[in-house]
Amino acid sequence: MNMPNLKEAKIRGKSKVRIIKDAYKVKEELKNIGKDKKYFIKTYGCQMNEHDSENIKAILEDMSYKETEDMEKADIILLNTCAIRENAHNKVFGMIGRIKHLKEQKSHIIAGICGCMAQEEGIATELKNKYKHIDLVFGTHNFHTLPELIEKNQKEKERQIEVFSKEGDVLENIPVKRDSKYKAFVNIMLGCDKFCTYCIVPYTRGKQRSRKKEDILKEIEELIKKGYKEVTLLGQNVNAYGKDLEEDYNMANLLEEVAKTKIPRIRFVTSHPWDFTEEMIDKIAKYENIMPYIHLPLQSGSNRILKLMGRRYTKEEYLTLYHKLKEKIPSCAITTDIIVAFPGETEEDFKETLEVVDACKYDGAYTFIFSKREGTPASKMEESLKEEEKRERLHRLNEKINDYSNKANQKYKGKTVKVLLEKVSEKDPSMLSGYTETNKLVNVKSAKENLGKIVSVKITNIKTWSMDGEII
Numbered sequence: 001m002n003m004p005n006l007k008e009a010k011i012r013g014k015s016k017v018r019i020i021k022d023a024y025k026v027k028e029e030l031k032n033i034g035k036d037k038k039y040f041i042k043t044y045g046c047q048m049n050e051h052d053s054e055n056i057k058a059i060l061e062d063m064s065y066k067e068t069e070d071m072e073k074a075d076i077i078l079l080n081t082c083a084i085r086e087n088a089h090n091k092v093f094g095m096i097g098r099i100k101h102l103k104e105q106k107s108h109i110i111a112g113i114c115g116c117m118a119q120e121e122g123i124a125t126e127l128k129n130k131y132k133h134i135d136l137v138f139g140t141h142n143f144h145t146l147p148e149l150i151e152k153n154q155k156e157k158e159r160q161i162e163v164f165s166k167e168g169d170v171l172e173n174i175p176v177k178r179d180s181k182y183k184a185f186v187n188i189m190l191g192c193d194k195f196c197t198y199c200i201v202p203y204t205r206g207k208q209r210s211r212k213k214e215d216i217l218k219e220i221e222e223l224i225k226k227g228y229k230e231v232t233l234l235g236q237n238v239n240a241y242g243k244d245l246e247e248d249y250n251m252a253n254l255l256e257e258v259a260k261t262k263i264p265r266i267r268f269v270t271s272h273p274w275d276f277t278e279e280m281i282d283k284i285a286k287y288e289n290i291m292p293y294i295h296l297p298l299q300s301g302s303n304r305i306l307k308l309m310g311r312r313y314t315k316e317e318y319l320t321l322y323h324k325l326k327e328k329i330p331s332c333a334i335t336t337d338i339i340v341a342f343p344g345e346t347e348e349d350f351k352e353t354l355e356v357v358d359a360c361k362y363d364g365a366y367t368f369i370f371s372k373r374e375g376t377p378a379s380k381m382e383e384s385l386k387e388e389e390k391r392e393r394l395h396r397l398n399e400k401i402n403d404y405s406n407k408a409n410q411k412y413k414g415k416t417v418k419v420l421l422e423k424v425s426e427k428d429p430s431m432l433s434g435y436t437e438t439n440k441l442v443n444v445k446s447a448k449e450n451l452g453k454i455v456s457v458k459i460t461n462i463k464t465w466s467m468d469g470e471i472i
Ligand code: SAH
Pocket: 084, 085, 198, 199, 200, 201, 235, 236, 237, 270, 271, 272, 297, 299, 337, 338, 339, 368, 369, 370, 371, 372, 373
């Protein structure tokens, strides 16, 4: 058994990152262990977690398990969890209760918790002590060992709790079963060293480790051969890509080389404003296949709060960056993340956030009430607002955000845009949906043959969360 440890998770040593190409193996005798059996995996959290689930699915399929979307039919149930805010916690423990009921009827079910919550010391301890029906607990650093964990659990009839709080390696050659045939996530860096004072990610994901450009480009070349049209370069702080590499190679260099592969669409998330360079802006402006869409988390518009958050930029610096982006990439859509009610946030501070929203007129935003995360510096800062006041601030912010988002969308009416058609509508099978270059969701009437194609669409109708259009 290995339990996570908060003190260890904080360590950032000088040791070199190891790139391991053969960490994942499935023994011959395990390759059929899942024959005629089904797995169900529920994923919470960010795109990084979604991508980890794509890896976990491939690992299970290497053992002959087949996917089911019905938890009740599954022989193995995994929850790939997120620790970013408290509410995720409640959802997961609700599901753990449901799994208990299922296991009372079918005791052979293997139930596992993985992902960022498993990396939390308090949660892993709670799972170990109180939730004995959970058979597997493993973290973000070792999901590639799942075959061995399943084997041990079955042979030894013992729960397997294996969570490591190491700084992290880069594991290559982990298989992947991608959810889409047209767009793919590609990790470019793992972990995070920014340690924003509210955030748990640096503890759950380890230190910043960039993948080698050769490995990234090879993965993208293979995706192109398979017919993929879009890649999203993933990392908690992609703009810091390369800072930990020995060679002098940065995000702007990588964007340029990926653009030259000629993959039709390139996106990247998430951009920390602090690491956004002029050089990067120039590359985004230069290459048509780098999409004019940037997610640029603001978090707060008050310099005092930004400082307490450890964000390393001021409101003025953020606005300068914002204006440069809009100037050099005029068609660019910009979205953001904002936290309200950070400890000590006054009405004045909050108003400054609203002012930045007025200045940036975002295309959209994810907005959150500050959530205390155990072990982070902000969890020790004093809070004075009542729940009601926090919700009221969030509400005021959301009204403004929605207003600007609607206005930004209204501008699309009558325009012709390019859309990568990627899904058949669940409500109406004669409709396909996809995203514009600026990441707006569009529905069109179309034959299924157009799936995976980038088509020109005239926008006819604007709705709250999507747009309708006609292929021209
Ligand atoms: N790496 C990304 C953020 C990943 S977390 C970045 O730096 O931009 C996604 C968002 O969750 C953050 O941008 C932040 O707005 C929000 N978030 C993170 N920790 C939070 C907390 N403790 N309480 C509330 N929101 C939080």
